[in-house]
Amino acid sequence: MRWFMDLSVKTKLAAVIFLLLLLLFGPLLTYTITKLQSTSLEKGELLAAQNVEKAADSLQLNINRIEATLLSLSGVFLDASNNGTFTREDGVRLLGSELQKQPDLIAMYTSWEPQAFDGQDEQHRSKTSYDDESGRYIPYVVRAGDQLRTEALQGYETPGTGDYYLVPKSTKRVFWSEPYLYPINGTEILISSLVVPILDANGNFVGIVGADFSLEQLKTLTDAIQDYNGYGAIISQQGTYVANSRYPDETNQPFANRPELQTVWDGVQKGEYTHYTDDRDGQTVLRIFKPIQPQSSSNHMFLQVVANKGAVLAEYTAMMRNTLVLAASVVLALCLLMYMIVHLTVREIAKVNAMALKLSEGDFTERLVVKGQDEFGHLNERLNHMMDTLRHAIQSVSNHSHSIGATSQELTASAEQTGRAAELITASIQSVAAGSETQRTDAQEMSRSMDELAAGISRIADSAMTLSDVSSHIDTQTQEGNGHIQSAVGQMAVVSQTVEQSRQVIEQLQLKSEAIARFVGTITALSGQTNILALNAAIEASRAGEHGRGFAVVAQEVRKLAEQSRHAAEQIAGLTEEIHSQAQAAVASMALGVAETGRGTEAVQHSGRIFSSIMQEMHEVNTQLGELSASAEQMAASVEEVTATSAQMQHIAEQSASNAHQVASASQQQLVSMNEVTAAAEHLARMVEELVELMGKFKT
DSSP states (O other), rough: OOOHTOOOOOHHHHHHHHHHHHHHHHHHHHHHHHHHHHHHHHHHHHHHHHHHHHHHHHHEEEEHHHHHHHHHHHHHHHHHHHHOOOOOOHHHHHHHHHHHHHOOOOOEEEEEOTTTTSSSSSTTTSSTTOTTTTTOOEEEOOOOOOOEEEEEESSTSSTTTTTTHHHHHOOOOOOEEOOEEEEEEEEEEEEEEEOOOOOOOSSEEEEEEEEEETHHHHHHHHHTTTTTGGEEEEETTTTEEHHHHHHHGGGGSBSSSSSSHHHHHHHHHTTOOOOEETTSSEEEEEEEEEEOOOOTOOOOOEEEEEHHHHHHTTTHHHHHHHHHHHHHEEEHHHHHHHHHHHHHHHHHHHHHHHHHHHHHHTTTOOOOOOOOSSSHHHHHHHHHHHHHHHHHHHHHHHHHHHHHHHHHHHHHHHHHHHHHHHHHHHHHHHHHHHHHHHHHHHHHHHHHHHHHHHHHHHHHHHHHHHHHHHHHHHHHHHHHHHHHHHHHHHHHHHHHHHHHHHHHHHHHHHHHHHHHHHHHHHHHHHHHHHHHHHHHHHHHHHHHHHTHHHHHHHHHHHHHHHHHHHHHHHHHHHHHHHHHEEEEEHHHHHHHHHHHHHHHHHHHHHHHHHHHHHHHHHHHHHHHHHHHHHHHHHHHHHHHHHHHHHHHHHHHHHHHHHHHHHHHHHHHHHHHHHHHHHHHHHHHHHHHHHHHHHHHHHHO
């Protein structure tokens, strides 16, 4: 859309107006043309339908008239057959008379079943010109130029050729045959037959009465149909052309000779009688069909009216052309009118644009001409007033700019003098501030040193106090340890005595265990001897027999007791041996314990002497620590006084430095302000010069 925005106002307005006209007239014109086409087609279809109705009514009337004549003749012939009111020759004359009355017929005839007319078939075998060998009543009266000739019907019993007789016989209904070739006066012509069956009182078929008419006569009917550059045609029930006024060569040819026409024919069979197709010349045509049917028959034909669609729409085409020309003329006239309006509008805008260009170049002398009190007139008045206001404003600015220039020069000179004074003050104050800063720094260093010294002295005092406390605690513990050592020395002496006594007891126990061992040896020897004596007594008792049995028993018991004594002595000997061994080990251990106890006693006594020496030294340390703590407290008090003096000096130095910095900052700010004033004055002077130069460009 950028390209559209770049177009001129005139082009944009013209494009928008043309688009609006197109949107306004386009749908209206389309609807009008579509409606006109629909109306023209409906009118053409209506006229074609009227033509086909008119032609069909004429043909239907002719068929109905022939059918009525044949029905009347069938009644006359049936009455003659039943009552014998006239002879065969009378019947022939009756047919000829009716044929003369209807010049559109080619022939009229009647045909009867064997012996059905008058029962005299045998007498009429080949008797006259209208008799054949069967003798049946079959006269065929046909035109021969201006005369009538009577002959016998042919092929009436042959299927196909004789359908004009066989079909009414089987259906007992009026039959309208398909077109067929039939020899008349030696020439085969395309004819169609309308046949009425003759039925007796019981409804039995006895014969027919019919009429043939040439289909060439139908061509006259179709030739009369020429509306919309069209033509007419008659199509049989089976779809064969009976007559075609435009294309005579299609007579007796099938209608559906193209797929498109086959579709049309299928629709006609379904009752769809209006179609648009192309004819064989490639032109679009309107085809309207109308069925034609005898009143008492199911057979029928179709009358087709064909109208050229271009001819049908000829009036529509002319009206459409006229409508388009009229619409184009109206649109062109509106476009010209709108162009004039746009031109006038854009011309006023162009004048305003030209004045704006003059304003952009500094020319305020231009004025717009006010021609009316419309929107453009009011706009021109307001623009002229705006130019007057701007011109007066520019003149005022130009007048004041000169005085502002002089004032800015004076301001610049004053600002420069003030700036130089501020620079001197700033330099002096900065020197004072530097000295104050140095003093404050030294005071801070001294304050930090005194703080560190005070902290060191405080730590020394704290350490001395702590060490004094620890020393006192150590002295107390040393005294307690010395007491414990002395007690241990006494206890070690008691232990040594006790161990010595235990050694002596164990030695006595060892001696007694040796004595017990000797006693056990004696008991063992006695038990052995007792056992020998008991054995000997048993031997002697066995020799004595029954008298020595009691003694043998006693000897056996004595031997058992001796054996038990021996075992007990052996156990006691074993226990005594173990006691003796353990006593020896205990004696050795006691001897070692006595030696170790002696050495421990000596070590404990040596520790007691060391603890006594430590007690004396710790007493001296406590005395010195008390003196050190008192000195540290005096030094801490002196350091606190020095620190307070240093803090006061630092505070005074900080205040001096702060005041100096504030003065320096104020001087610096004053200097910056004066520089800014100087720069602003210079900038104002340049602006005044530019303003004066710019004012010189305006034409007022």
